[in-house]
Amino acid sequence: MLSLPNILTLSRIFAVPLLVALLWWPGWHVGYLAGFALYCLMGITDYFDGYVARTQGTVSKLGVFLDPIADKIMVGAVIVMLCATRDIEGWHVIAAIVILVREIVVSGLREFLADLRVSMPVTKLAKWKTAFQMIALGALILAGGLPQFAFVKDVGVVTLWAAAVLTMVTGWDYLRAGLKHMD
Numbered sequence: 001m002l003s004l005p006n007i008l009t010l011s012r013i014f015a016v017p018l019l020v021a022l023l024w025w026p027g028w029h030v031g032y033l034a035g036f037a038l039y040c041l042m043g044i045t046d047y048f049d050g051y052v053a054r055t056q057g058t059v060s061k062l063g064v065f066l067d068p069i070a071d072k073i074m075v076g077a078v079i080v081m082l083c084a085t086r087d088i089e090g091w092h093v094i095a096a097i098v099i100l101v102r103e104i105v106v107s108g109l110r111e112f113l114a115d116l117r118v119s120m121p122v123t124k125l126a127k128w129k130t131a132f133q134m135i136a137l138g139a140l141i142l143a144g145g146l147p148q149f150a151f152v153k154d155v156g157v158v159t160l161w162a163a164a165v166l167t168m169v170t171g172w173d174y175l176r177a178g179l180k181h182m183d
Helices: 004-023 029-056 061-084 092-115 124-145 150-179
Strands: none
Touching (some): 004 061, 029 061, 029 124, 061 092, 092 150, 124 150
16 A cells, blocks of 8 residues: 555655745745755656556555645645745736646546546646646746746746646546536
């Protein structure tokens, strides 16, 4: 049950409060830089928990359950913190809300379809969405640690909007597929 992949997944969940604490004070550049390092480490463990589980044949029900939850907790916490600290502000908050809403809707849809024994595999476009989302949030955290490099925030904002657009496209695809199974 507590295999290496599951321990890596749980470490991501337990790291979220520390990440939030590091991002708590806007203008604390060292905190943002440490937060960026922790965020990158969390992303690496996200990759390796799945890789190790597949290559070692230790894929478990617990891991299948926890991995997407860990991802959503991390993404949700970072988006909320970056909005609260005004690192995401103005119209860009709309992109952040689109991402959060899609995560909730798709999670609910997956849960509903699981009861019907219908799986919704992750599409390649959804993987691109995740990549843009992770780059965006990482760049926005890094921008808080390196405010003298304005282009870092620009990269974060552009990729946040790219992720939001892909979020709408993939969210609609999943919803359309799921609606076929609803009365």
